[in-house]
Amino acid sequence: MIKNMPKILVVDDELDILEIIRHALNKEGFEVHIAANGFQALEQTRKIKPDLILMDVMMPVMDGMEACRQLKEDTDTKNIPIVFLTARSEEFAELAGFEAGADDYISKPIRPRVLMSRLKAILRRRNAIQSSSHETLEFGDLKIDRERFVVEFMGKSLQFPRKEFELLSFLASRPGRVFSRDEILENVWGNEVLVVDRTIDVHVRKIREKLDERYIYTVKGVGYKFEAA
Amino acid sequence: MIKNMPKILVVDDELDILEIIRHALNKEGFEVHIAANGFQALEQTRKIKPDLILMDVMMPVMDGMEACRQLKEDTDTKNIPIVFLTARSEEFAELAGFEAGADDYISKPIRPRVLMSRLKAILRRRNAIQSSSHETLEFGDLKIDRERFVVEFMGKSLQFPRKEFELLSFLASRPGRVFSRDEILENVWGNEVLVVDRTIDVHVRKIREKLDERYIYTVKGVGYKFEAA
DNA sequence: TGCAAATATTAAGGTATTGTTAATAGCGAC
DNA sequence: GTCGCTATTAACAATACCTTAATATTTGCA
Numbered sequence: 001m002i003k004n005m006p007k008i009l010v011v012d013d014e015l016d017i018l019e020i021i022r023h024a025l026n027k028e029g030f031e032v033h034i035a036a037n038g039f040q041a042l043e044q045t046r047k048i049k050p051d052l053i054l055m056d057v058m059m060p061v062m063d064g065m066e067a068c069r070q071l072k073e074d075t076d077t078k079n080i081p082i083v084f085l086t087a088r089s090e091e092f093a094e095l096a097g098f099e100a101g102a103d104d105y106i107s108k109p110i111r112p113r114v115l116m117s118r119l120k121a122i123l124r125r126r127n128a129i130q131s132s133s134h135e136t137l138e139f140g141d142l143k144i145d146r147e148r149f150v151v152e153f154m155g156k157s158l159q160f161p162r163k164e165f166e167l168l169s170f171l172a173s174r175p176g177r178v179f180s181r182d183e184i185l186e187n188v189w190g191n192e193v194l195v196v197d198r199t200i201d202v203h204v205r206k207i208r209e210k211l212d213e214r215y216i217y218t219v220k221g222v223g224y225k226f227e228a229a
Numbered sequence: 230m231i232k233n234m235p236k237i238l239v240v241d242d243e244l245d246i247l248e249i250i251r252h253a254l255n256k257e258g259f260e261v262h263i264a265a266n267g268f269q270a271l272e273q274t275r276k277i278k279p280d281l282i283l284m285d286v287m288m289p290v291m292d293g294m295e296a297c298r299q300l301k302e303d304t305d306t307k308n309i310p311i312v313f314l315t316a317r318s319e320e321f322a323e324l325a326g327f328e329a330g331a332d333d334y335i336s337k338p339i340r341p342r343v344l345m346s347r348l349k350a351i352l353r354r355r356n357a358i359q360s361s362s363h364e365t366l367e368f369g370d371l372k373i374d375r376e377r378f379v380v381e382f383m384g385k386s387l388q389f390p391r392k393e394f395e396l397l398s399f400l401a402s403r404p405g406r407v408f409s410r411d412e413i414l415e416n417v418w419g420n421e422v423l424v425v426d427r428t429i430d431v432h433v434r435k436i437r438e439k440l441d442e443r444y445i446y447t448v449k450g451v452g453y454k455f456e457a458a
Numbered sequence: 459t460g461c462a463a464a465t466a467t468t469a470a471g472g473t474a475t476t477g478t479t480a481a482t483a484g485c486g487a488c
Numbered sequence: 489g490t491c492g493c494t495a496t497t498a499a500c501a502a503t504a505c506c507t508t509a510a511t512a513t514t515t516g517c518a
Contacts, residue, residue, distance in 0.1 A: 124414055127412075147407065149448045159448075161449065161506085163506065164505095198465085199508075201467085202468090202507075204466090205467065205468090218464095220514090221515095391494080393494090425498090427498085428496055433476095433477090434479095449476070449504065
């Protein structure tokens with residue numbers, strides 16, 4: 001029902017600013033979490049896995065720069081974009097933030113419109129279709145074109161629904177390898193899905209129909225695999 | 230596997246800023262060389278033939294403007310794009326910079342994402358210009374003339390509104406490739422627009438009307454694609 | 459063989475995504 | 489200013505999709 005809105009962690013020691021930003025972001029539909037210093041930011045980040053962190057540079061306990069550095073060192077968090085809030089004309093701070101791995105910064109005083117458009121621009125970037133998975137997979141008379149989102153089977157071009165395509169594409173990315181339902185859910189549905197695993201069976205059914213009952217095989221008690229033979 | 234990364238020469242007399250920029254560019258995979266003034270910049274340029282020069286305007290020994298002028302006079306170096314770093318509201322300096330042959334300038338304070346995207350854009354443009362960036366695209370009875378901003382469809386010449394043209398043109402620039410709405414926003418609307426993504430749908434509607442419901446196809450849950458078939 | 463567990467299958471409902479229209483705001487030309 | 493065109497948004501409709509639940513079938517094993 002409720003769409004999966006981006007989670008944003010806002011970090012600032014000034015409570016009123018925190019509140020203002022929180023409110024503004026909430027209104028846009030973001031899921032907002034807060035922290036009051038760098039240390040809390042680290043904790044929160046590990047807990048909630050935000051899609052983006054908006055962080056003040058100057059803070060007690062642990063400043064933004066240091067928090068940023070630590071987050072960028074951790075494999076689990078280094079890909080989370082970090083946007084710094086800086087006082088105007090803190091040029092050096094900005095450049096240093098850049099070095100620490102920040103993705104952007106926004107000068108105070110904060111203009112809501114600007115804030116929004118920056119955040120959205122950054123988030124948009126991550127929503128680009130993963131370029132790494134753009135190779136087309138070929139197996140005899142089956143071709144999975146990840147660029148066109150099209151499956152070609154025995155000469156015919158088939159439009160697969162998204163989940164079916166992703167599922168097939170995932171399994172076919174490692175032919176022969178058996179994936180458990182849990183692995184499939186992890187990879188095709190994502191981390192926080194609330195889906196019964198019988199759902200996979202249904203998608204498998206549909207795919208098998210379209211592909212003449214070939215390619216996807218059940219390994220009972222284990223999971224599914226893709227096999228070209 | 231190691232790609233031939235662009236060489237960038239960074240010229241600034243402030244060593245700490247130089248270091249930070251160097252580090253940041255390195256992280257993006259550029260091969261970075263440095264110089265501390267205009268004179269060194271000339272030397273370095275002749276030696277390493279950088280793909281792009283990022284240069285402060287204000288420097289001792291030889292300022293950026295003068296260095297730029299000299300580089301643009303030399304046949305060997307005049308095609309190397311030069312980007313100036315200028316203090317905020319040095320409008321005059323910017324104008325003078327263009328006169329001196331600069332390709333772009335970036336105002337301090339430097340915004341990381343802006344810096345990167347400008348540099349990449351310039352490098353991209355350079356690569357693109359030689360090949361084919363705004364040639365006219367042809368697909369059977371559809372012709373997209375990017376020079377005249379005109380679409381010819383089944384013999385008739387149609388004047389598309391700007392956004393519709395840009396959208397069609399963008400999708401058609403990589404036929405078959407599916408673009409997510411976010412990618413489309415990023416590329417057609419630009420970096421910092423604040424536009425609801427349903428806007429795309431409306432433009433798509435209008436384009437489809439004009440093109441007889443052909444060419445633009447929806448991939449549900451993913452995005453849109455252009456297909457000539 | 460028969461039983462239990464795992465997987466298949468089907469159809470139906472709810473939901474997310476897109477389609478479409480119309481209203482509004484903005485911009486430029488005259 | 490007014491007219492006309494474009495861009496954007498909002499609101500509603502349409503539909504493709506995903507998921508589930510209920511039931512059937514298969515498989516492994518006692």
